[in-house]
Amino acid sequence: MECYQFTDNQFITSDVDTATLRCIPFDQLETVAAENGWPSTMITEVLNAKNDAYVERYRDHMLFSLTIKNHTQLEKNEELVFIKHAQSALLFYDDTLRTPQDYIDIINYVYSQIGDVDDANLLIPYALTRYDLLTDRTFLRDLENTILELELSLTREPKNPEESILSLRKTLSIYKHHYMSLIDLFEDITDDYRELLTLEAARDYQRILNKLNRLYKYTTMLGEYVSQINDRYRAQIDLNLNKTMKTFTILSAVFLPLTLIVGWYGMNFQGMPELESKYGYLYVIILSISILIGSLLYIRHRGF
CATH class of the missing domain: 3.30.460.20 (CorA soluble domain-like)
Known part of the structure; x- marks a missing residue:
């Protein structure tokens, strides 16, 4: 002790x-x-x-x-x-x-910034919180830059963006809860225990409460920003999936007639003159190529 x-x-x-x-x-x-x-x-x-x-x-x-x-x-x-x-x-x-001594140095530093202190013990929670918040805006601004870089990287098909999104959402959730708890704390002090505070102490606690509200709103905004990026990423995944399905659908549509021809002539029924003709093989090749070219031209014409 x-x-x-x-x-x-x-x-x-x-x-x-x-x-x-x-x-x-x-x-x-x-x-x-x-x-x-x-x-x-x-x-x-x-x-x-x-x-x-x-x-x-x-x-x-x-x-x-x-x-x-x-x-x-x-x-x-x-x-x-x-x-x-x-x-x-x-x-x-x-x-x-x-x-x-680390905490005492923090408290003394804050007290040196605010001038004369009437009730030193009552302002200790204020001093510790004020010092703790000194780097929060810079930290949140760095998070915002990270989110912006993540958004820009979506156009370059980033590797495992889900991990980055989940990490950002977790961090912002922790800070949002932290600020919300401190807001409740300082609202209780300024509202329920105002009679215990001097005029200057009440102003100090109100200022830190206002700063916490701004940080809470900033954190909420960043959380919504991450949610928008997540929605955009999901939409991009769906779009890529639709493109893939479209490609497979076109391939199926093109080769389905050829599959029908192969199955048709592969049955080797009696009475099929094409099989007995010496030009039958060439005929099937020409027919297949014609159907393939015709299908591709039709698809291109329709803009698929």
């Missing part, structure tokens, strides 16, 4: 007695809880809160659940649980992904 106090608009390392913020790894939760006499219900609250972004208000504290994204490895997203008491706060994190 690492302890910090807020001084001169930033968090600095402190001892336990003067700390206003304690950072605790999830794997040390039960040990720290036993040392401090925390109730077992608190352990359950923290562990259950790791699943999604939300805020919950209890009798003596508020609980926030956040997710910090990893753009390159989505399976390594960081789950954070933040508990705010009246004068102190607890930040639970996964120590296999970051150190507590």
Whole structure:
């Protein structure tokens, strides 16, 4: 467990007695809880809160659940649980992904951007989310360029575009759900807990909420873009299939009369003068070629 106090608009390392913020790894939760006499219900609250972004208000504290994204490895997203008491706060994190000082550096960086901070602990969810969103628009713009390249490649018969389409749809679905969860979280803060916020804090949370709404709409637009490309690809597959079927139909129509002739004269019935004539073979060849040429000319004339 690492302890910090807020001084001169930033968090600095402190001892336990003067700390206003304690950072605790999830794997040390039960040990720290036993040392401090925390109730077992608190352990359950923290562990259950790791699943999604939300805020919950209890009798003596508020609980926030956040997710910090990893753009390159989505399976390594960081789950954070933040508990705010009246004068102190607890930040639970996964120590296999970051150190507590990493989070403190993030918080201090954001606080340096917004100026004087009235309630440092209450703005920690805002600071972590704001920093997390710094690269989201660039990431989504790169995704849009990838989608555009995929669309252009459809004219060049790309290899396995289904895999790219499914991967893009999965990624966009994850981000859409992420933004939707954060929107619900910050709407709850700005609507249900406004009395706890100072005027500046309320404005900060409203600004981050507006940004999340824009990112959510951008992600939704990209999802619709991918769906349109998928529909276009399916239509192209159907068109190519129709062309193939058309080719086979033409070939069948051309060679069907020849098949009939072969079957007819191949029966070797008595009384077929063509079989007894020395020109019979030549006659069948000329007849077959004439039918073949006539069929091709007819098909070409009809524009098939």
